[in-house]
Amino acid sequence: MSNDERYPVGSVRTTFRIVEALEQRGTAGVTELAEEIGLSKSSVHKHLTTLESLDYVVRDEGTYRLGFRFLGVGNRVRNRSELVSIAKPAIENLSRTAGSVTNLMVAEHGYGVYAYRAGEQFETSSYLPPVGGRVYLHATAGGKAILSQFSDEEVETVLDRRGLPSLTEKTITDEQALRRELRSVRDRGLAFERGEHLPSVQCVAAPVTASGRPVGAISVSGSIDQMSGKKLEEDLAGLVVSTANAIEVTLLRR
């Protein structure tokens, strides 16, 4: 076992390597997984047997796949979050008035995670990161909205961990440029995303804070031909900010 300081229980790391390989492939066999992970067949088999007994993996005629139990855990995590339950009706409203996809993003481990989304039916053309999916904070409107409320040191920690990878030709990859952008976001209370994450996706977001700390961000996204110019920069921007404010007020009154 790789005895990294960060993974004191090596076999847990192994198991989640297998889980993540299964997550990517959808369905896979023992040999296939063993080769991918670089483990012996027998070890992989032991892990799969254990995971199956725990109901996290389903054995289907000599092949394996992840079970729906993960869906249960994931939904429980989400439903326990006070922020999500408060933001849910708010962004559903926002989605209806804006006629666009709206998201709640939270930050975790230096990534942004889409915790909830409404109005998926408005976006049929372009591909959006799935709910629960992790994205880079520096390349998304919601991510920049959250980062803008972080201290300089906290931003530094995120950059050290995740870097500034380029996702499209418009992604901000220079740290000084990002710092400038974050100052502007902080001043306006608004973040825009213009093809920095996905080439044809535009986005506007506002941070949600509780007692001075950022707890998430509200965003509206759409394809580049759906929203631009005044609609994006004024109409949608105003809606996003007022929704974020409404959520903040409700968070206080809980």
Place this chain on the structure above:
Amino acid sequence: MSNDERYPVGSVRTTFRIVEALEQRGTAGVTELAEEIGLSKSSVHKHLTTLESLDYVVRDEGTYRLGFRFLGVGNRVRNRSELVSIAKPAIENLSRTAGSVTNLMVAEHGYGVYAYRAGEQFETSSYLPPVGGRVYLHATAGGKAILSQFSDEEVETVLDRRGLPSLTEKTITDEQALRRELRSVRDRGLAFERGEHLPSVQCVAAPVTASGRPVGAISVSGSIDQMSGKKLEEDLAGLVVSTANAIEVTLLRR
């Protein structure tokens, strides 16, 4: 570690014990978890550190909670399922025409799992099992619809594993009575649930099969005062059956 044949990698079982304890509590400390699981504080701490490095757990000021990463895994599992992607628009339609909550249930490890739900806004009063939640097959309309397509031996396997626990005073707890009920469900292609799972919930479901095997069930649920008599037994029943049939046809044409 308990050296059960079914859990060849004991520490994986330990880790998921911790995950499930965290899932129930929402947030917990090391000592609390160690007492619950019956493990030493240092071991629990090692597991939590590992899980945090893997981004599945979040450390928040000396206390721990599950991360949203589980939501990502769960959604990926769901989105990979061909049945879900086909059933999704169908049960959304069904929900609108019926004006009720509709569900897609699949069977896993002898339990029923709600894989997808539409029209949650129609049900504000009574509590419904969450999406991803696991329920007993013998006590739910969807579960009985699925069981009705199982062979006698398969039903026996499920009963051996999960038993026939009583959930309300109307739950079927006698095996012979259940077998009779399943025959009736098979004959009609329809299953009803009248307070057998939750006292005030009524439900009607139809199985979805692919090449003779049950792959899931479509159901409509509502509180007892919303649906009963003719509405439940004729109108909704017909809609559920035709939706299930439509899904079966699409499954064939994939």
Place this chain on the structure above:
DNA sequence: GAGGACCGTTTCCTGATAGCGAACGATTGG
């Protein structure tokens, strides 16, 4: 403000075990 109780964390040790290699049936396909 001193004491104590509790917390999360770290350290060190040791018996249990995670991972390995090899062998075994079952299945497949040339």
Place this chain on the structure above:
DNA sequence: CCAATCGTTCGCTATCAGGAAACGGTCCTC
């Protein structure tokens, strides 16, 4: 019909998962 490949089983052994105890910090309490 045999060769290849699959999932599975079986012992073995070096490793490590788990335990006990001590540590440093924080929060009450008196």
